[in-house]
Amino acid sequence: xxxxxxxxxxxxxxxxxxxxxxxxxxxxxxxxxxxxxxxxxxxxxxxxxxxxxxxxxxxxxxxxxxxxxxxxxxxxxxxxxxxxxxxxxxxxxxxxxxxxxxxxxxxxxxxxxxxxxxxxxxxxxxxxxxxxxxxxxxxxxxxxxxxxxxxxxxxxxxxxxx
Amino acid sequence: xxxxxxxxxxxxxxxxxxxxxxxxxxxxxxxxxxxxxxxxxxxxxxxxxxxxxxxxxxxxxxxxxxxxxxxxxxxxxxxxxxxxxxxxxxxxxxxxxxxxxxxxxxxxxxxxxxxxxxxxxxxxxxxxxxxxxxxxxxxxxxxxxxxxxxxxxxxxxxx
Numbered sequence: 001x002x003x004x005x006x007x008x009x010x011x012x013x014x015x016x017x018x019x020x021x022x023x024x025x026x027x028x029x030x031x032x033x034x035x036x037x038x039x040x041x042x043x044x045x046x047x048x049x050x051x052x053x054x055x056x057x058x059x060x061x062x063x064x065x066x067x068x069x070x071x072x073x074x075x076x077x078x079x080x081x082x083x084x085x086x087x088x089x090x091x092x093x094x095x096x097x098x099x100x101x102x103x104x105x106x107x108x109x110x111x112x113x114x115x116x117x118x119x120x121x122x123x124x125x126x127x128x129x130x131x132x133x134x135x136x137x138x139x140x141x142x143x144x145x146x147x148x149x150x151x152x153x154x155x156x157x158x159x160x161x162x
Numbered sequence: 163x164x165x166x167x168x169x170x171x172x173x174x175x176x177x178x179x180x181x182x183x184x185x186x187x188x189x190x191x192x193x194x195x196x197x198x199x200x201x202x203x204x205x206x207x208x209x210x211x212x213x214x215x216x217x218x219x220x221x222x223x224x225x226x227x228x229x230x231x232x233x234x235x236x237x238x239x240x241x242x243x244x245x246x247x248x249x250x251x252x253x254x255x256x257x258x259x260x261x262x263x264x265x266x267x268x269x270x271x272x273x274x275x276x277x278x279x280x281x282x283x284x285x286x287x288x289x290x291x292x293x294x295x296x297x298x299x300x301x302x303x304x305x306x307x308x309x310x311x312x313x314x315x316x317x318x319x320x321x
Contacts, residue, residue, distance in 0.1 A: 025191075032192045033300070035263040090277040103201035138299050139195070 003071035003107050008116045011062035011076070018049055018073040019064060022077070023047045026099040033136045036157070054078060061120050065100070067107055075100035077113040079127055089127025093117070114147060166179075167231035169265075171273045174218060174225035174237065181234030182227065183214040189260035196295035199318055224254070226277050228261065228270045236261035238274040242285060250288035254278060257293060272308055 011019055024047050032035040039091075040046055054060045065075040079098040083090050095117065100109050121129055130152055133140040174182060187210045194200040203209055215241055217223045228236035241259040244251055256278055261270045275290075282290045292311060294301040 028191070029195050032195075038264055080175075101201075102198050105237050131215050136300075139297065151234040 002005050003112070006065050006068055006074060006109065006112075008063055008065065008112060009069055011064045013055065014079075015064055015073060016034070016048065017064070019053055019076050020044065020047045022073065022076050022099045022101070023051065023078075023097055026097055029041060030137070034055050037134055061117065061124075063113060063116055063120070065104075065113055070094050072101075074104040075109050075113055077117045077131070079117050079119070079121060081124055091124075091126045091128075093121035093124070093126040093129040093131065095129065098131070110143060111147065169228050169230050169235070169268070169273065171226060171228050171277045174227045176218060178227050178229075178234050179211075179214050179218060179319075182217075182225070182237055183210045185234060185237045185260050185262070186210040186214055186239075186258065192260070193295055193298070196297040197214075200295060207229040213305075224278065224281050226274055226281075228265075230265070235265045236270045236274060238278055239282070240278050240290075242287060243291075247284055252285065252287035253291050253292065254282035254285065254287040255291045259292070271304055275308060304316050310318055 009128065024043055026046070027037070027043060028040050031039050051062070054062050059081040060078065062076065062078045062082075064073050065071070067074045076097065076099055079093045079095045082092050082094050084092055095114070096112060098113060100113070118129055131140075131144055131149065132155075187207055190200075190202050190206060190210065194202050217225050222242050224238075224239045224240045224242075226240075227234045237258070237260060238256060240254050240256045243253045243255050245253075259271060259274060261274075262318070273305050275292075290308060291302075292305055293316075294305075
């Protein structure tokens with residue numbers, strides 16, 4: 001399976017079902033990597049609503065990679081524009097979701113989605129792009145490191161109850 | 163206030179088949195995230211039901227479950243392999259091991275593996291082995307911690 005028939009474009013309403021499946025798989029993977037990311041009971045409903053809101057939000061971009069030959073959504077990336085307020089550059093693009101179907105991995109599709117997202121983010125005025133993912137995700141570690149990403153913030157946690 | 167039911171580890175029974183199929187689905191869905199060669203069939207949900215039933219029927223397959231009250235929260239499937247040319251001719255190979263995320267970090271996997279080692283002894287297998295995707299650091303850390311060491315390497319390339 002080559003990348004020849006893959007097209008990257010903005011997500012549309014018609015893609016909702018297919019993209020929701022991919023995002024749900026991403027959240028389930030996070031749960032497998034760390035029980036602190038245990039998914040909610042109505043995950044599918046929550047994901048669908050999240051994507052519907054994303055489509056209506058001017059500061060959010062969702063791109064899909066479609067395998068036109070098989071008419072299948074092979075991957076998705078979502079980012080939001082955030083104003084950092086106190087720091088320059090003010091506008092950052094935060095990658096909130098990136099997922100490629102397992103049988104389409106190792107074909108640089110993830111890289112292609114990130115590059116297209118960066119192009120779009122740049123056009124929208126973002127000066128910096130960041131990504132946040134669970135600390136135990138070594139797949140993401142090596143992927144983003146290879147693309148030149150470097151640590152920026154630290155997020156620590158502990159349970160609230162004693 | 164109620165106490166959580168204790169976890170028991172036992173051989174799987176026919177009545178466990180539905181719970182087992184669910185866990186097998188999650189095992190295969192998780193593994194495919196590590197390498198495209200582990201990509202599953204499109205009708206995985208259906209296929210695991212048959213896989214679970216077959217594993218229970220197969221005399222050379224050992225299926226153990228970890229149960230909490232009435233629900234199955236973890237499982238292990240192992241198969242006996244034989245090589246007459248080796249002094250230690252029988253190996254029990256753990257093919258699948260999965261514990262639900264909310265029950266992790268509680269020693270359940272260790273209980274399952276220990277029971278598998280007992281079964282290996284009963285079958286006069288001198289070695290217990292386990293296979294998992296190379297990129298699965300969680301599995302690697304777990305098995306090293308309970309005394310496994312690297313043994314065989316399988317490299318792959320698309321044909």
